[in-house]
Amino acid sequence: MRKECNLDNLKEDYKKIQKEYSLPSFEKLNEDFQIEKIAEVETDCLVREIRKFVADKFSNYLRFIEAILHPVNAPMFIFSVIKSIDIEDKNKLVEIYKKLAKTEVRLVEVDVDFSLKKEAEFINESYKLWQGIKKDLLDVIDKIKKNWDNKFEVNNKGYFG
DSSP states (O other): OHHHHHHHHHHHHHHHHHHHHTOOOHHHHHHHHOGGGGGGSOOSOHHHHHHHHHHHHHHHHHHHHHHHHSOTTOOHHHHHHHHTOOHHHHHHHHHHHHHHHHHHHHHHHHHHSOOHHHHHHHHHHHHHHHHHHHHHHHHHHHHHHHHHHHHOOOOTTOTTO
């Protein structure tokens, strides 16, 4: 019951900043960035906490795509992923990577020079960016899944092999 109360409070607090900064609905942001977890955090700056969730998701995808595009010290499964994509998929990933990297740089700016307005702008920009790139990302992931069984290999020789 307590957790539900915190979530209700979060939604009420969000409505205030949503109106002030023209942010997407709570439901839409939560669907893409799991912001309901903020209900567990006590904060005076809700916009900053939301921005952190958005940034964490983008950073995780940036690292995953980077491992595919430049597999230095990558987990073994990444090499099977690389074999399962074609040049068109790789080009899609390069474009997504560029957009996420640009957002990562913008994140540093927002983090270093704090303002509620900049935090809200980052959330809005990031939400729009995510809506634009998730379809391409899902297309690539779908092809990886379809080709997975054909391309997945394990080197049985091991480290000393």
